[in-house]
Amino acid sequence: MADWSYWLAAAGLTVILELFSGTFYLLMIAIGLAAGSAAALLGFGEAVQLLVAALVGAGATVALRRSRYGKQQERVDAARDPNVNLDIGQTVHVPEWQDNAARVMYRGALWDVELDTSVAPGVVATPGQYTIREVRGSRLIVAA
Known part of the structure; x- marks a missing residue:
């Protein structure tokens, strides 16, 4: 087998492994391996093939990292995420409070x-409408 076919086989195997991992980083390495295959097809020596594969793979990885697909998503607690829990942002009427806690009928x-004092410290619990900020089990954390 020719050198370029080994490079293509390695690139194909890397693409298959990438399908199992779910990230694009192995795909960028596979692009580098394909570039090494192109260098071998053009008749360059092993050192140049390795250099081309390494540079193209590293360059593609850096380009991916700087793109919007490579950015780390900010982790949001599921209890506070309105995309996970549709109760977040809904309003609830609290008829009476007892020591910053109450029981209400909802859904x-x-x-x-429970009153969320981290949003506005020193808030006094008074009857009225409150917005749900977080859900912890069967407890609604609300703020005015």
Whole structure:
């Protein structure tokens, strides 16, 4: 077998491994291996083939890292994420408070309600409408 076919076989194997990993980084390495195959097809020596494969693979990886697909997503707690829990942002009426805690009927069930003092410290719990900020089990964390 010719050198270029080994490079292409390695690139194909890397693409298959990438399908199992779910990231694009192995795909960028496969692009580098394909570039090494092109260098071998053009008749360059082994050192040049390795150099081309390394430079193209590293360059593609850096380009991916700088793109929007390579950026790390900011982790949001699922209890506070309105994309995960549709109750976040909904309003609930609290008729009375007892020591910053209450029980309310919400969605046909009784829920424990706790006032979120981290949003506005020193807020006094008074009856009225509150917005749900977080859901912890069967407890709604609300803020005015």
